[in-house]
């Protein structure tokens with residue numbers, strides 16, 4: 195990716211389904227840190243009039259309509275067929291990467307930015323970031339949060355978990371772990387401490403694992 199010579203420190207934020215990544219990303223934004231939301235970007239690119247709609251229609255005829263990509267239908271196709279998923283990713287990922295590069299240029303003066311990337315580890319995107327923070331909560335808390343969502347079932351959750359790297363492995367690979375099984379206030383304090391530390395340039399260059 196083309197980066198400006200002087201650029202912000204890039205903190206990759208990731209975590210498995212229901213771990214609280216979106217909530218924590220909002221806490222970084224509240225603390226004044228620019229946040230790039232990969233999922234939101236994909237939704238924009240695939241939404242009504244989205245830049246990727248024609249290419250996705252060409253690759254997957256019938257998968258789009260006036261509202262852009264019919265995500266649930268396309269998901270049913272590609273999640274059952276790894277070759278189809280790879281074809282979709284080959285359309286989507288370069289566009290997201292370009293949007294990230296633009297975001298970095300737009301925030302070149304910030305000391306710190308966050309790239310919120312749900313599948314950071316799974317899609318091998320470590321080279322896009324300088325440090326990685328993983329949001330994590332106990333498995334029972336994760337399951338309770340996800341199963342409370344409309345339309346979610348234990349079977350769907352199991353299928354999604356099977357496509358994601360286990361939480362313990364993510365934590366082992368992270369530079370920082372942000373615990374979200376606690377109160378929102380405690381998590382907000384962890385985020386504030388981490389922001390302060392990274393902004394101050396105190397984070398060592400080592401791949402240490404620590405609580406934020």
Ligand SMILES: CC(C)(COP(=O)(O)OP(=O)(O)OC[C@H]1O[C@@H](n2cnc3c(N)ncnc32)[C@H](O)[C@@H]1O)[C@@H](O)C(=O)NCCC(=O)NCCS
Pocket residue numbers: 211232233236263264265266268269272279282283286287290312313354357358
């Ligand atoms: C296939 C699509 C349209 C389905 O959309 P839908 O809203 O139904 O599902 P959603 O995006 O919420 O994904 C559901 C779950 O599937 C998993 N998942 C999504 N994309 C991928 C992928 N490329 N590889 C593996 N798992 C994936 C995630 O763990 C997620 O929790 C959409 O997921 C998509 O366009 N994926 C390809 C782009 C991509 O890689 N996105 C990930 C963020 S960059």
Ligand SMILES: Nc1ncnc2c1ncn2[C@@H]1O[C@H](COP(=O)(O)OP(=O)(O)OP(=O)(O)O)[C@@H](O)[C@H]1O
Pocket residue numbers: 209210211212213214215216217218312339373374375376377378379381
């Ligand atoms: N300490 C905490 N930190 C973060 N979230 C918390 C905390 N305590 C409770 N929650 C709740 O847990 C839920 C987490 O949902 P959120 O959408 O942030 O997760 P996510 O990991 O982004 O999910 P997904 O990957 O499925 O999009 C929210 O309803 C949030 O209010």
